[in-house]
Amino acid sequence: MGSAHSRSALRTKTHSLCFNLGLPSLFVAINPADIHSAVALYFAGVDLDLDRVLPEVLRTSYERAQIIATHPVATTKFFNCLIKSILKCLVLGGVLGQTKAYFGTVESQGRGSLHLHLLIWLKHEYTPAQLKENIQNQDFRDNLLKYLEDVVKEDLDLSRGVKSIEQQRVTNSIDNAIEKSRKLVLRCYNMIASQQEVSGVQVASYLMNYDNHYTIHNYIQKSFSYLD
Template structure:
């Protein structure tokens, strides 16, 4: 156990840290991460993946374990890339400039930013600090700067390939999916799923909420299958490239925003010109109606009530 104190505990190469923080998850005091006595060394991130896949699901269902480990991974990523940046020769000039920065300067800049009156050229020292924070933050999962880095990649694809042909949002409803329940450990025969064997809506929502790892695995499996069939399988036609980002919504379920570049030689100007032609418009509508549809006519007359 780690005793209480006012001195922060070292989170690097400290196998006793998580043993002390989560004694109920490691009741026998063994199985620690980054344990140097282990014959085969395991990467920290991969060890976390292993723990979250435990059969008894105690790590997955713990109320804070995932958040603490995610925060540790964020800090390690930030420290690693900050170390790389400070080791570059060009950083010496920035370091000399940042040494003259005071806490009052930072407080003033934060106040101006909160009022949306911050000018990018108003203070060279603040600009230098923000530039380095953006570089490091672009590698940190879940940060605002990482989203900014994704926008840069999208812009690069647009410059290289032109505007995307399709924008697709895939938002699976996990609380109504038998596959998601199966990933969460519910005993279901996926070849014969009947409404009467499913839980109520409240029970399904409760299961999904308490099994975030299983829900993420379900989402990953579903999206991979959709991309394999829809994009790589050629359902939409020959594809030059695609780019997707995953977001969470209000109830923290996942959805995907996807940009798809189809393999055609039309520029936006050519499309605008050709759209004036009636035959071209008709063919375009036929294509869109063929690849984008939600058709339940085959189930017409069949009533299925799912509580």
């Protein structure tokens, strides 16, 4: 995140883990939807009861986007809190299997908010060559499919989807034109924002002394000199 030097340093740390532990088992991208999160709104100062969040008190999506855009510190706190909870409860908690290491790098996306690219090393002794060989076995494939179906989940809110479709049907042409114009302006803004050096949320993250990566390993920098 940030300069080319910091990205190079993160790649070096990732390579050191690969040399030490082998290739990672899983690659996970975590992209929190901050504009739809009650926790992010709470950090931004919105008066909410997090133990009893009702849809009618969350305001409209446009109002939530305005609040998040004007509170980069709150967005940073939300991201850091959420990522630490995911790593502690899901990754180290064994939901994906016993974990021996992970390394996640923080990046800023087009709209300025943060997301995480995460490499996970699971506790198994299979090398890539062994996995390629074992995948030929039917029992191994069946167990692998059971594992993937157990840890990979996707839930679809059918009621919200049906409601959204019905709303689209009753929306008149004027509203459609306004919505298209709004999306065009938003895309233009995201394109311009993606070309800047750092976003407001990144600046807030630096000022709050949050790391640009997440890992359970400590790294020691050593310098070597070569003499003729």
